[in-house]
Structures are given as C-alpha cells and as structure tokens.
Amino acid sequence: MILELHVRNHPGALSHITGLFARRAFNLDAIFCVPERERDQSVIFLQVVDEPRLPQVEKQLARLYDVLSIRQRPDLGCEFFANLAAAASPVSTA
Amino acid sequence: MKLTGAIILRTLLERQGIRILSGMPGGANLPLYDALHESHIQHVLARHEQGAGFIAQGQARATGRAAVCLATSGPGATNLLTAIADARLDSIPLVAITGQVPQALIGTDAFQEVDTYGLTVPITKHNFLVRSARELLEVIPLAFEIAESGRPGPVVVDVPKDVLQASIEVSSWPVPGKGQPTPPCADAQIDELARQLHAAARPVLYIGGGAANTRAAASLRQLSQREDLPSVCTLMGLGVMNADAPLHMGMLGMHGLKGTNVLLNEADFIFAIGARFDDRATGKLAEFCPSATIAHVDIDPSEIGKNKKAHLALIGDAADVAERLASRMETKRRPEWRDRALELKRQYPLHAPADEPLHPVNVIRALAASLPGDSIVTTDVGQHQMWVAQAYPFSEPRTLQTSGGLGTMGFGLPAAIGAALAAPGRRGLCVSGDGSILMNVQELATLAEWNLPVKTVIFNNANLGLVRQQQQLFYGGRYSASRLDKAPDFAALARAFGIPACRIDRDTEDPLAALREALSGDGPCVVDLQIHETTNVYPMVPPGAANHQTITEPAYA
Ligand SMILES: Cc1ncc(C[n+]2csc(CCOP(=O)(O)OP(=O)(O)O)c2C)c(N)n1
Ligand SMILES: [Mg+2]
Numbered sequence: 001m002i003l004e005l006h007v008r009n010h011p012g013a014l015s016h017i018t019g020l021f022a023r024r025a026f027n028l029d030a031i032f033c034v035p036e037r038e039r040d041q042s043v044i045f046l047q048v049v050d051e052p053r054l055p056q057v058e059k060q061l062a063r064l065y066d067v068l069s070i071r072q073r074p075d076l077g078c079e080f081f082a083n084l085a086a087a088a089s090p091v092s093t094a
Numbered sequence: 095m096k097l098t099g100a101i102i103l104r105t106l107l108e109r110q111g112i113r114i115l116s117g118m119p120g121g122a123n124l125p126l127y128d129a130l131h132e133s134h135i136q137h138v139l140a141r142h143e144q145g146a147g148f149i150a151q152g153q154a155r156a157t158g159r160a161a162v163c164l165a166t167s168g169p170g171a172t173n174l175l176t177a178i179a180d181a182r183l184d185s186i187p188l189v190a191i192t193g194q195v196p197q198a199l200i201g202t203d204a205f206q207e208v209d210t211y212g213l214t215v216p217i218t219k220h221n222f223l224v225r226s227a228r229e230l231l232e233v234i235p236l237a238f239e240i241a242e243s244g245r246p247g248p249v250v251v252d253v254p255k256d257v258l259q260a261s262i263e264v265s266s267w268p269v270p271g272k273g274q275p276t277p278p279c280a281d282a283q284i285d286e287l288a289r290q291l292h293a294a295a296r297p298v299l300y301i302g303g304g305a306a307n308t309r310a311a312a313s314l315r316q317l318s319q320r321e322d323l324p325s326v327c328t329l330m331g332l333g334v335m336n337a338d339a340p341l342h343m344g345m346l347g348m349h350g351l352k353g354t355n356v357l358l359n360e361a362d363f364i365f366a367i368g369a370r371f372d373d374r375a376t377g378k379l380a381e382f383c384p385s386a387t388i389a390h391v392d393i394d395p396s397e398i399g400k401n402k403k404a405h406l407a408l409i410g411d412a413a414d415v416a417e418r419l420a421s422r423m424e425t426k427r428r429p430e431w432r433d434r435a436l437e438l439k440r441q442y443p444l445h446a447p448a449d450e451p452l453h454p455v456n457v458i459r460a461l462a463a464s465l466p467g468d469s470i471v472t473t474d475v476g477q478h479q480m481w482v483a484q485a486y487p488f489s490e491p492r493t494l495q496t497s498g499g500l501g502t503m504g505f506g507l508p509a510a511i512g513a514a515l516a517a518p519g520r521r522g523l524c525v526s527g528d529g530s531i532l533m534n535v536q537e538l539a540t541l542a543e544w545n546l547p548v549k550t551v552i553f554n555n556a557n558l559g560l561v562r563q564q565q566q567l568f569y570g571g572r573y574s575a576s577r578l579d580k581a582p583d584f585a586a587l588a589r590a591f592g593i594p595a596c597r598i599d600r601d602t603e604d605p606l607a608a609l610r611e612a613l614s615g616d617g618p619c620v621v622d623l624q625i626h627e628t629t630n631v632y633p634m635v636p637p638g639a640a641n642h643q644t645i646t647e648p649a650y651a
Binding site: 011012015016019023055056059060062063064065066 | 212240400
C-alpha cells in the first residue's frame with residue numbers, strides 16, 4: 001500500500017516520520033519526498049506493508065504535528081517506486 | 095524597540111502567565127538566565143535537571159496547565175530526558191526549554207553539544223530547534239498550544255545561544271498559546287453510547303487518566319450512581335471516583351483487588367473513558383473482559399483499537415462526553431449486578447493485619463486519616479507505590495501524582511515540590527522507598543530552600559522491594575541485586591539538608607501516633623519508616639498472565 005502525506009517542510013519533519021516506523025516496529029519499504037507549494041510543504045509517498053496494523057500506522061502518522069494530511073493511494077501500484085528508481089538510473093538493472 | 099532573543103523568550107513566558115519555573119543554568123542558556131534576573135518569574139533552582147523536569151511535572155499534574163523547565167545544552171538536556179519521556183507516557187503538558195551551542199558550532203562536536211532535537215523526537219509530542227530570534231515569537235506560543243491541546247504532552251524547544259543573543263526589532267507580541275478545544279463528537283454517538291450502556295445488564299465504567307479532571311469526575315460519579323454502574327480506575331485515574339463510593343472497585347489490573355478483576359471478567363459492557371488498555375491494567379489482553387462489548391472514549395484517535403478492538407468509539411474530550419452522557423441518562427437500577435459488585439468487595443478486601451500497625455496498608459490509611467482530602471500525594475515507584483494505589487482513599491481527581499507509564503524511580507520528591515509550588519495552602523505527601531528516594535535525593539536541598547509543606551515518608555524495607563518480590567515469586571527466590579545493604583541513616587541525611595526528620599520502627603511506642611505527629615508541622619519533614627523487609631504487594635497478577643489468575647496468597651510462607 002502507498003500512503004500520500006502532506007507535511008510541513010522543515011529539516012526535522014522527515015526524522016519524525018521515518019523515526020515513527022522504527023519506534024513502533026512498523027515496516028517502511030520505500031519513501032519519496034518532494035517540496036511543494038512555496039516549498040513550505042512537502043508531499044511524501046510511503047510504501048508500507050498492508051497488514052492489520054496499517055490503520056494504527058496511519059493514525060500514528062496523522063498524530064504528528066508536522067503531518068497535515070494523509071490518505072491511502074491504492075491506485076498507485078507497487079511499480080510506482082520501481083518506475084521512479086528506474087527513471088533515476090540511466091543503466092537499467094532490470 | 096530592539097530586543098535580544100533572551101528578553102523575547104522571557105517576555106513570552108511572562109505573557110504565558112508563567113510565574114514559577116525550575117531549571118539549572120549553564121553556558122548555552124546563560125543569556126536566558128541573565129534575562130530572568132530582572133523578571134517577576136520566580137526561578138526554582140533544582141539540583142539536577144531531572145529534578146527540574148519533575149518539579150515542572152508536579153506543577154502541571156496539579157493544575158492541568160503546561161509548566162516550564164530549563165536546562166543548558168549537552169548534559170543539561172540529557173539529564174532532562176527521563177522527565178520528558180515520563181511526561182510523554184502520562185500525557186503531561188510540559189514545555190522544556192534547552193540551551194544549545196551557537197548555530198555556527200552545531201554539528202562540530204562542540205563543547206556540550208548533543209543533538210537534543212534528535213534525542214527528543216521519540217519522547218515528545220513535538221519538538222523545535224529554533225533558528226532565529228524572530229522564530230521564538232511563533233514557536234513559544236505554539237509550544238504551549240501543542241502541549242495543552244488534545245491529548246497533552248511534552249514539547250521541547252531547543253534554543254541555540256546565538257538565537258538568545260541576537261537582537262531584533264519587535265513591534266507587537268503574539269497572542270499567548272493555549273490548549274485548543276477538541277471538536278465535540280456527534281450527538282448521535284452520545285445517544286448510541288447512552289442506549290447501549292442503558293441496555294447492558296452488567297456494565298463497568300473503566301476510567302483512566304484522560305478523565306482526571308473535576309468536570310469529568312462530577313459527571314461520571316453521577317452516572318455511576320444513577321445507573322448502578324460499578325467503576326474501576328487505572329493508576330492514573332485514581333481520584334476521579336470517590337474511593338468510598340459503594341460501587342467504586344478501586345484500581346484494576348496487576349495489583350487490583352481480586353474482586354475488581356473478577357467483576358470485569360463478568361462484565362457484558364465496558365465503558366472505557368480516557369484509558370488506554372495498557373498491559374498493567376488489562377493483563378493478558380485476549381482474556382480481558384472476554385464477554386464484553388467495548389465502548390471506548392478517547393481524545394486521541396490512535397488509542398482506539400490500538401490494543402483492544404472497540405465496538406463503539408467516540409473521539410472527544412472526556413469531560414464533554416461524560417457531561418453530555420450524564421445529561422441524557424435516566425435512572426436505572428441493576429439490583430443483581432450491584433449486589434454482585436458489593437459481594438465481591440466484601441469477599442476480597444485488601445489485606446490489612448490489625449495486629450501489625452506498621453503494615454504498609456495500615457500506615458497508608460493512617461497517613462490518609464491525618465491529611466485533608468485535597469492533599470496531594472506523590473509516590474515513587476515500587477511496592478510502596480502500589481500500596482498507596484490500593485489503600486489511600488483518593489476522593490478528588492489530581493490528588494495522586496505518580497509515574498504511571500514510565501514507572502520512574504525518583505519521581506516522587508521533585509513532583510511533590512512542584513505540586514506544593516503550584517498549589518499553595520494544600521498539603522503534600524511524598525511516599526517513597528529506600529531505593530527510589532536516593533534517585534533524586536538532591537532535591538531535599540531545593541525543598542529545604544523553599545520550605546514547602548511536603549512530608550516525605552520513606553517506606554524502608556532494606557530492599558528494592560518490588561524487584562525482590564518478583565525474584566521471590568517468579569525467579570525461585572534467587573535474590574539478585576535487590577537487597578539494599580548499607581542504607582544511609584535517612585533521618586540524619588535529611589537533617590544534613592536542614593530538614594527535620596525522624597525514624598519510626600517497631601520499637602517506637604505508638605508508631606502511628608508518632609507518624610501523625612511528624613506530619614503535623616507546617617514545613618517539610620522526612621520520616622524513615624522501617625517496615626517489614628519481606629511484606630509483598632498482594633494481590634498480584636503475574637506479568638503476562640490473565641487478570642483472573644490473581645495470586646492472593648503468599649506463594650512462599
Ligand atoms: C529509574 C528506574 N530504575 C529501575 C526501575 C526498576 N524498579 C522498579 S521498582 C524498583 C525497586 C524500588 O525500590 P524502592 O524504592 O525501595 O521501593 P519498594 O519496592 O521497596 O517499595 C526498581 C529497581 C525503575 N522503575 N525505575
Ligand atoms: Mg524499598
């Protein structure tokens with residue numbers, strides 16, 4: 001499952017978000033983050049395991065002060081991150 | 095007008111209504127201390143930053159409002175961590191302001207540099223590293239707003255020294271930050287809760303620290319009476335109900351009375367409010383209230399379903415939900431269920447041997463009898479803490495301050511100091527252990543300096559008692575590092591700090607009278623109370639077991 005987050009863009013925001021996964025023993029498989037608006041916000045895509053605890057993961061993320069919104073993106077298939085990685089590397093490893 | 099960051103920070107704290115704060119100065123926050131020199135804010139010099147953190151917690155727990163503590167960079171900040179983590183787990187509003195090395199030196203392993211921001215990410219509700227004097231105008235009110243809004247918690251504001259020293263033009267001041275109200279839940283949800291609760295045959299009210307305020311308490315008491323609704327409290331919820339109310343069953347869980355846990359086991363409906371189904375309360379989760387429908391009211395959506403599936407979930411402020419619920423509940427009599435609760439209370443009373451005046455339970459009852467009902471009791475962590483929870487008849491919310499979530503030895507004394515500072519005119523009792531008291535014993539100097547009415551009673555069993563108990567019961571009596579040999583003479587130690595003190599033991603003629611006498615004066619005092627070395631806290635549910643597997647009899651004679 002891919003989650004889309006809109007967050008306040010400052011140096012600590014990412015450490016709050018990624019730290020939460022380690023701290024609560026959730027799995028985080030992939031992450032993609034770009035600034036948006038006037039660079040005062042970022043949009044983050046997270047690939048997470050679709051397990052029973054996923055709703056709890058989402059609630060914990062939503063609870064972070066820097067997280068402004070969060071939603072599931074089932075329309076983005078798991079190839080989303082693979083495509084990004086492939087686009088970034090000139091030599092395809094596939 | 096040009097003002098330094100330090101003056102701005104001080105002014106913002108003054109505008110927040112802070113009258114008293116605790117801390118310890120050092121290189122990185124010296125500009126702030128210089129600014130405080132000319133403030134009406136009173137500064138309480140703690141003798142260790144952990145003490146400062148817990149003094150602030152004592153203030154916050156007494157008032158429900160965010161309190162402030164200060165520390166310098168590096169070791170000052172690391173010394174605060176335990177008190178911050180403790181505030182996080184017990185949802186206590188705290189604003190901790192730490193000094194940091196100048197920004198030009200951040201990341202260079204400068205003298206007394208630690209990554210306070212990084213260290214406090216996992217133990218705060220939120221944290222800030224302030225990057226300019228101007229940012230203070232935004233961050234400080236926001237820190238208070240975050241600390242007090244919704245589910246309260248600690249906020250760290252890390253302020254580099256150059257930010258304190260920089261001068262900027264300030265033309266106007268921001269509105270002070272305060273807790274923002276939580277949106278009320280829908281009427282339909284309250285109606286549904288009322289309907290289900292009313293229809294239940296064997297409901298139990300399960301109260302946690304989230305309901306520990308006078309408004310919620312008034313409504314929940316009313317509800318319990320009108321509906322023949324027995325109640326149980328977590329450690330953090332004690333005082334919300336009146337301990338003497340006939341249908342109040344006291345604390346649930348690991349050291350709850352057997353009858354309390356049995357009643358929960360028989361319940362068909364659990365109305366949980368401001369409680370988080372923590373393992374010390376529920377025991378083995380799968381076997382907690384196995385046949386009950388669960389209604390869960392909490393201000394924090396992430397608590398719903400975190401540990402136990404809720405059949406009905408309401409997100410909202412406990413006081414608001416309780417008031418609205420109470421206003422629409424009709425009277426309902428449940429004679430059988432009521433009798434069952436009363437019978438279980440009669441059948442499984444707290445063990446208190448009449449021929450042993452210095453049995454901890456008897457001592458705690460004697461302490462309660464000689465203090466007004468609004469006295470603030472703090473505890474440390476261990477057997478003495480559980481005896482207080484079991485035996486002290488709390489009758490008002492926020493009269494017990496104890497480290498529930500983190501279970502921090504060393505909490506009691508500084509918290510009692512903070513409570514006494516925040517609630518002048520009320521008496522303070524710190525029930526401590528011979529192990530715990532030494533963890534923040536330096537704060538006796540702070541107590542002596544402020545001459546506060548805090549009575550510290552050390553339950554001296556020559557042991558890390560709760561550890562010893564577990565080793566006796568679950569580790570075959572192999573006592574490993576739980577014996578406290580060579581204990582100091584606590585009375586002499588207290589006197590060395592300038593605090594009157596006495597020692598009470600089995601040879602004391604009328605020991606309980608001696609205890610009352612010690613509690614009677616206006617200033618501080620310390621009592622070294624010698625209790626039996628091997629008295630255990632019963633009942634006890636073994637860690638990991640289900641709550642109905644209570645041990646009530648000593649496993650070893
Ligand atoms: C800071 C800290 N370290 C260790 C523990 C583990 N621990 C829990 S209770 C306890 C013993 C406490 O001894 P004492 O204060 O004498 O209380 P008693 O159980 O004897 O009443 C210990 C070591 C803890 N809770 N907190
Ligand atoms: Mg002890």
